[in-house]
Amino acid sequence: MSLHQSKLIRNIWLGIENLLLHKLRSFLTMLGVVFGVGSVVAMLAVGEGASKEAMTQIQKLGSNNIIINSTKSLEDDSSNTQNARINIYGLTYFDNERINDTFPHVKKAAPAKLIRKESRLGAQVLELRIVGTTEAWFELVPREVLAGRVFGEKDVEDFANVAVLTEFGARKLLATKNTIGQPIRIGGNSFIVVGIIKSEEGQAGNLQIPDQQVDAYIPLSTVRKSFGDFFMKRAAGSRIREIVELHQIIVQVDDIEDVEPTAAGIERMLQDFHKKKDYELSVPLALLKQAEATKRTFNIVLGSIASISLLVGGIGIMNIMLASVTERTREIGIRRAIGAKRRQIIIQFLIETVVLSTLGGIVGLAMGILIPAIITYFAGMPTVITAKSIIFPLFISVGIGIVFGLYPAINAARVDPIIALRHE
Amino acid sequence: MGIVRFENIHKIYKMGVEEVKALDGVSLSFEKGSFWAVMGASGSGKSTMMNILGCLDRPTSGQYFLETHDVSKLRDDALSDIRLKYIGFIFQSFNLIPQLTVQKNIELPLYYLGWDAHKSAERARELAERVGLETRLNHRPAELSGGQMQRVAVARSLAADPHIILADEPTGNLDSHTGTQIMELLAKLNTEGTTIIMVTHEPDIAAFAHNRLHMKDGLIDRIEQN
Numbered sequence: 001m002s003l004h005q006s007k008l009i010r011n012i013w014l015g016i017e018n019l020l021l022h023k024l025r026s027f028l029t030m031l032g033v034v035f036g037v038g039s040v041v042a043m044l045a046v047g048e049g050a051s052k053e054a055m056t057q058i059q060k061l062g063s064n065n066i067i068i069n070s071t072k073s074l075e076d077d078s079s080n081t082q083n084a085r086i087n088i089y090g091l092t093y094f095d096n097e098r099i100n101d102t103f104p105h106v107k108k109a110a111p112a113k114l115i116r117k118e119s120r121l122g123a124q125v126l127e128l129r130i131v132g133t134t135e136a137w138f139e140l141v142p143r144e145v146l147a148g149r150v151f152g153e154k155d156v157e158d159f160a161n162v163a164v165l166t167e168f169g170a171r172k173l174l175a176t177k178n179t180i181g182q183p184i185r186i187g188g189n190s191f192i193v194v195g196i197i198k199s200e201e202g203q204a205g206n207l208q209i210p211d212q213q214v215d216a217y218i219p220l221s222t223v224r225k226s227f228g229d230f231f232m233k234r235a236a237g238s239r240i241r242e243i244v245e246l247h248q249i250i251v252q253v254d255d256i257e258d259v260e261p262t263a264a265g266i267e268r269m270l271q272d273f274h275k276k277k278d279y280e281l282s283v284p285l286a287l288l289k290q291a292e293a294t295k296r297t298f299n300i301v302l303g304s305i306a307s308i309s310l311l312v313g314g315i316g317i318m319n320i321m322l323a324s325v326t327e328r329t330r331e332i333g334i335r336r337a338i339g340a341k342r343r344q345i346i347i348q349f350l351i352e353t354v355v356l357s358t359l360g361g362i363v364g365l366a367m368g369i370l371i372p373a374i375i376t377y378f379a380g381m382p383t384v385i386t387a388k389s390i391i392f393p394l395f396i397s398v399g400i401g402i403v404f405g406l407y408p409a410i411n412a413a414r415v416d417p418i419i420a421l422r423h424e
Numbered sequence: 425m426g427i428v429r430f431e432n433i434h435k436i437y438k439m440g441v442e443e444v445k446a447l448d449g450v451s452l453s454f455e456k457g458s459f460w461a462v463m464g465a466s467g468s469g470k471s472t473m474m475n476i477l478g479c480l481d482r483p484t485s486g487q488y489f490l491e492t493h494d495v496s497k498l499r500d501d502a503l504s505d506i507r508l509k510y511i512g513f514i515f516q517s518f519n520l521i522p523q524l525t526v527q528k529n530i531e532l533p534l535y536y537l538g539w540d541a542h543k544s545a546e547r548a549r550e551l552a553e554r555v556g557l558e559t560r561l562n563h564r565p566a567e568l569s570g571g572q573m574q575r576v577a578v579a580r581s582l583a584a585d586p587h588i589i590l591a592d593e594p595t596g597n598l599d600s601h602t603g604t605q606i607m608e609l610l611a612k613l614n615t616e617g618t619t620i621i622m623v624t625h626e627p628d629i630a631a632f633a634h635n636r637l638h639m640k641d642g643l644i645d646r647i648e649q650n
């Protein structure tokens with residue numbers, strides 16, 4: 001064993017010495033593999049980074065969730081020429097109940113009503129973006145509680161005047177831990193700040209995460225009682241009046257397998273109860289699948305480009321090794337005359353090729369790690385180097401050495417020593 | 425019984441329809457410890473005979489025994505083994521490997537015998553001393569004179585302790601003074617027991633051998649004793 005090992009090491013050294021005799025030639029021969037392996041590693045890093053980014057964004061949305069948003073239907077918009085008209089659209093309280101009651105796989109549904117109200121905390125006066133919802137929200141959109149608590153079922157039942165600030169809203173209002181228990185005025189009513197929770201930001205596909213830019217949460221029951229469903233907005237010189245019961249419903253399905261069938265069921269149900277299409281369903285899981293499909297396509301396209309450059313690199317190595325065999329015909333003859341077996345000549349040349357391609361692979365690997373780092377630094381694009389993306393290209397470069405070195409090595413072993421020794 | 429024996433060896437090269445009978449039924453026996461000079465006109469089959477003796481080539485027909493081996497029946501790998509263990513070659517054009525140092529060139533047979541690096545280096549130094557090149561171990565062949573290169577070749581041919589040394593015009597590329605030095609080296613090896621078979625055109629080189637074998641048109645013409 002140890003004899004075998006030391007022999008291999010000596011063979012490798014012999015290979016390196018031979019390659020060092022022609023430094024420039026060896027270097028140029030390596031370049032093909034360098035660029036091939038470099039592009040494979042860089043590609044894997046960029047692809048992995050992109051998919052990891054997509055995954056975390058989708059995770060924020062919840063992979064078991066279905067998100068339904070109210071939308072103003074298109075027909076509605078075009079007919080909205082009279083000022084006095086009131087738009088009534090969107091999801092209803094009834095929709096929320098039906099979703100909760102009819103679908104066996106729905107674990108929970110959290111309704112959300114979006115309002116903007118002038119608010120005051122201490123000396124800060126601001127218009128806040130407020131979500132009226134139930135306790136289910138905090139389960140479906142789980143965020144770390146930074147201080148105090150979130151509101152519960154009882155707060156919703158009791159029409160409690162409690163508010164939970166997001167980190168985002170708290171920053172605007174200059175709220176701190178000490179704000180817990182303090183009163184906040186929202187739209188003329190007084191609420192008590194009971195907690196502050198962490199904010200997340202992000203987007204997956206065209207879907208924003210549910211708590212994007214939300215300042216505060218208050219119980220849905222309280223919103224209905226205090227502010228009703230009627231909205232009035234000023235836009236482009238005209239007044240827009242709207243009645244929207246719910247802006248969003250987040251549905252959590254018990255098993256990931258049931259997400260898509262349940263989404264289809266909900267869609268059918270909403271179609272039956274809504275005259276216009278004034279809602280839109282989004283399934284983060286579908287986005288996840290789409291992201292995976294995109295990644296696959298990306299990998300296939302870049303993978304084939306990388307394979308072509310690896311192939312070109314391999315052919316370059318083979319070409320040089322064939323030339324090298326011809327150049328060293330006499331050496332081969334001498335070795336054979338002394339007593340080298342054909343197998344030993346094959347091994348000698350094969351090792352030389354593998355050393356060349358592996359060195360190329362290592363340089364390429366360094367390049368493939370450096371390039372994504374530069375991309376991340378300058379373009380802010382996330383890249384990820386995994387163990388797989390290091391080991392795989394190294395195996396490939398060893399493989400290239402063997403595949404493209406075999407034919408030249410066999411050619412070397414076929415040399416007839418008598419003719420080779422006469423060779424000048 | 426000789427250390428090498430040819431029994432009716434033919435070597436025929438087919439060139440299209442024409443046949444060249446390089447060896448045309450040669451039978452001979454060389455005794456262990458003998459020193460032969462093979463002579464004859466150009467094209468008489470001397471190198472062909474040496475190649476078959478050295479197991480580099482196979483006869484078209486006939487039998488060749490080397491010690492106890494029936495060489496004519498052996499496969500390529502086995503022939504490599506015989507060359508490695510029994511035979512040392514010395515060529516007219518030295519045939520050293522240019523990118524290897526003197527030491528590595530001398531070590532070459534030991535490498536294929538699987539010796540470890542330390543033992544090989546020791547043996548190479550000892551052999552270099554024997555041919556008077558101990559100060560040149562780290563030189564490359566291109567930095568040596570013809571006579572020095574041939575001495576390296578002699579050292580290399582001795583590395584694996586062969587039973588027979590085959591030398592095809594070993595002094596052909598050397599001046600007569602250097603040639604004589606190489607011959608003195610070979611003569612000394614012969615007194616130590618190595619069988620030597622050497623091809624030469626020069627009578628004063630052939631004078632170092634004990635016996636002379638004259639070839640003519642692929643056949644043994646005559647045998648003389650010195």
Ligand SMILES: Nc1ncnc2c1ncn2[C@@H]1O[C@H](COP(=O)(O)OP(=O)(O)OP(=O)(O)O)[C@@H](O)[C@H]1O
Nearest residue numbers: 437439444445446465466467468469470471472473
């Ligand atoms: N590979 C070959 N193919 C065809 N003919 C060959 C081959 N090798 C040798 N011959 C022929 O065989 C004959 C003997 O050649 P060989 O090389 O043995 O001569 P030689 O006695 O060594 O001559 P020299 O003194 O010139 O070296 C020659 O006629 C030569 O042309």
Ligand SMILES: [Mg+2]
Nearest residue numbers: 470471472592
């Ligand atoms: Mg000849």
